[in-house]
Every structure is written in structure tokens, then in C-alpha cells.
Amino acid sequence: MIEIKALTKSYENIEVLKGINLTIENGSIFGIAGRSGAGKSTLLRCINGIETFDLGTIKVGDIDVGSLNHEEMRVFRKNTGMIFQNFSLLSRASVYENIALPMKCWKYEKKAIDKKIKELLELVGIPEKIHSKARELSGGQKQRVAIARALTMDPQVLLCDEATSALDPKSTKAILDLLREINAQLGITIIVVTHEMSVLRSICKHVAIVENGTIEAMGTTDKIFTQR
Ligand code: ADP
Ligand code: ADP
Numbered sequence: 581m582i583e584i585k586a587l588t589k590s591y592e593n594i595e596v597l598k599g600i601n602l603t604i605e606n607g608s609i610f611g612i613a614g615r616s617g618a619g620k621s622t623l624l625r626c627i628n629g630i631e632t633f634d635l636g637t638i639k640v641g642d643i644d645v646g647s648l649n650h651e652e653m654r655v656f657r658k659n660t661g662m663i664f665q666n667f668s669l670l671s672r673a674s675v676y677e678n679i680a681l682p683m684k685c686w687k688y689e690k691k692a693i694d695k696k697i698k699e700l701l702e703l704v705g706i707p708e709k710i711h712s713k714a715r716e717l718s719g720g721q722k723q724r725v726a727i728a729r730a731l732t733m734d735p736q737v738l739l740c741d742e743a744t745s746a747l748d749p750k751s752t753k754a755i756l757d758l759l760r761e762i763n764a765q766l767g768i769t770i771i772v773v774t775h776e777m778s779v780l781r782s783i784c785k786h787v788a789i790v791e792n793g794t795i796e797a798m799g800t801t802d803k804i805f806t807q808r
Contacts, residue, residue, distance in 0.1 A: 581606055582627065582737065582769070587636035589622055596622050597633070598793035604786075606641075606736075609763050609770045611784030611801065613777065618790045620773045624739045627771070628660040629653050640737065658686075661730030665742035667722040669729075671715035675701070678714055679729045686733070700728035703765075704758060720751030727758065737769045738762070744779055756783050781805065 582604040589597040596619045604610045612620050625631035627638060629645055638645040640659060648656055669678050676697055683693045701707040704724040714722060723743060730738055740759065744752040760783055763770050772784055780787050780801055788798040797804055 581639075581641065582771075583637075583639040584623075584627070585637045587623075587626065587633055587638060589619075589626060589631070589633040596793050597626070599636070600790075600793075600795055602788055602795060602798070604769065604771065606769055607763070607767050608786060609759070609772060609784050611780040611787035612771060612773045612790055613775065613780055613787055614790035614796075616775065619793045620790050621741055623790065624662070624741055624771065624773055627737075628662055628739055629657050658733035659735050660737045660739055661727075661733065661735040662739040662741065663723065663726045663730050663743045665745045667714075667719075667726045667746075669714040669722055669725060671713070673714060675706075675709050675712055675714060675717070675725050678725055679732060682729065682732045696732060697728070700731055703731070703762070704728045718751070719747045720754055723747065723751075723755050724758065727755075727762070731762070731766075731768075735768065737771065740770065740772045740774075742774055743772070745774065745776065752779070753782075759783060777805070 584600055584602040587597055587600040588595060600623060612623065614620050622631060626633045643656055645656065679697050679700060680693050683696060701710055704727050706721055706724050709717065709721060714725060744755050747755060756779065759770055762768055772779065774780060784801050787801050787804050789796045789804065
């Protein structure tokens with residue numbers, strides 16, 4: 581379970597998260613919606629430890645994220661994979677090299693890296709692209725590579741920051757189907773941040789609406805959208 585209590589975060593003197601309370605069940609696909617600038621990305625970055633926060637607590641399973649020292653944080657960050665709107669791939673590097681990156685950081689042996697990459701490319705459905713350059717791929721294929729890279733450390737949580745916002749409707753649907761499959765097959769908790777209501781309706785059972793740094797509404801997707 582991910583449990584966030586009274587979370588606040590400021591940049592300079594501007595408070596962008598103003599007391600967020602949120603509980604996300606293990607194994608669920610949870611949506612976070614809201615206008616641009618509402619604080620959604622900041623919230624995700626606090627959950628995976630890239631960003632520090634001011635007050636409140638974030639617990640991921642038994643781990644109290646705010647209490648980790650530098651080395652503990654490095655290990656904790658294996659627990660969460662993240663994907664982005666712009667894919668964040670090295671465009672001149674191959675699919676293999678992109679996915680290998682986190683494993684090289686953790687000094688995995690080449691044999692283990694090769695095996696993992698093969699498995700992950702099967703999972704995301706583009707095994708034949710292993711030697712292609714990232715820049716030669718379509719948007720949907722790039723996001724598949726990013727998903728594979730995000731899964732290399734066997735995370736418990738996958739954070740998706742506007743992951744389909746740069747994709748056409750057909751690729752969006754394919755990526756959402758893949759996320760659903762990853763959730764079902766691997767039991768990974770998925771948090772989907774998006775401004776696209778259709779995406780939430782399609783894959784999230786529960787959603788929270790963030791507005792101006794606070795949770796404006798929360799509940800089942802059906803309930804939230806019949807109220808709006
Ligand atoms: P969203 O993801 O909902 O669009 P963000 O979390 O990106 O919102 O941003 C929330 C607010 O925090 C915005 O006003 C944004 O300008 C500000 N902000 C985000 N990142 C930074 C940063 N690194 N430094 C200063 N302000 C930031
Ligand atoms: P309520 O009926 O209290 O407004 P919901 O209808 O949204 O709330 O959901 C009922 C309960 O389901 C919530 O209280 C919550 O504890 C639980 N729940 C199940 N799955 C999740 C999830 N993925 N994230 C958050 N809560 C969940």
C-alpha cells in the first residue's frame with residue numbers, strides 16, 4: 581500500500597502541494613487527474629524519491645520514504661519505475677542499450693542483462709527491435725522501450741507521468757492495454773497521472789482529482805465521473 585499523509589511541498593516560497601492525503605492499494609491501477617500545474621508530477625516525484633518534500637509522510641509498503649538516507653534511497657528507488665510523456669530515451673542508443681542502463685548502474689553481469697532484456701522485450705511486444713536505435717521507433721514503440729527500462733529492477737510500483745499524452749489514439753490504446761496486462765501479470769501497482777479523462781476511464785478503478793495542490797475529489801472512477 582502507498583499511504584500519503586498531510587504531504588506539503590514548496591518550491592521557493594510557493595506551496596505546490598498543500599496537504600495531500602492519499603491511499604493506494606497494492607496491485608491497483610490508480611489515476612491522478614487534474615489541470616496542468618495542479619501538482620501531479622511533483623506528487624509522483626515525491627513518491628519515487630526524486631524530489632524531497634517539506635511536511636507529512638509517504639509510506640510505500642513498510643518504507644517511510646522521508647526517513648531514508650542517501651544509500652537507502654538509492655535502493656528504495658529500485659522499487660518504483662517511472663515513464664514519461666517524452667519517453668526520456670537516449671535517442672542515438674539502441675533499444676538494448678537503453679534498457680540495459682539501470683542494470684549497468686547496478687553492475688549486473690552481461691548474461692543477466694541479456695536475459696532480462698529478452699524477457700522484457702517479449703513482455704512489451706517488440707523483441708525484434710532489440711538492435712534498433714531509439715530514434716528510429718514510433719512513439720508507441722518508444723514508450724514500450726521506456727516501460728521495459730522501468731521494469732528492469734522488478735519494481736512494485738510503476739509511475740506513469742502523462743505516458744500516453746504524446747501518442748495517437750491507437751497507440752494510446754495499445755499502451756493502456758499493455759499497462760493493464762503488466763498489472764495483471766506481474767501484480768505491479770500502477771499510478772497513472774494524466775489530464776486525459778478517457779485514459780482514466782479506460783484503466784483506473786479509483787481516481788483522485790488534484791487541483792491547486794490539494795485533492796479535490798477521490799473515489800471510484802465511475803462515481804467521480806458521474807458527479808462531474
Ligand atoms: P502538473 O504535473 O499537475 O502539471 P507540476 O507538479 O508539474 O504540475 O507543477 C506544480 C507547480 O509547481 C507548478 O506551478 C509548477 O510551475 C511548479 N513547479 C514544478 N516543478 C518546479 C521546480 N522544479 N521549480 C519550481 N517550480 C516548480
Ligand atoms: P467511498 O465509497 O468511501 O467514497 P470508493 O467508492 O472510492 O470510496 O471506494 C471504496 C473503498 O475502496 C475506499 O474506501 C478504499 O479504501 C477502497 N479501495 C479499493 N481499491 C482502492 C485503491 N486502488 N485506491 C484507494 N482505495 C481503494
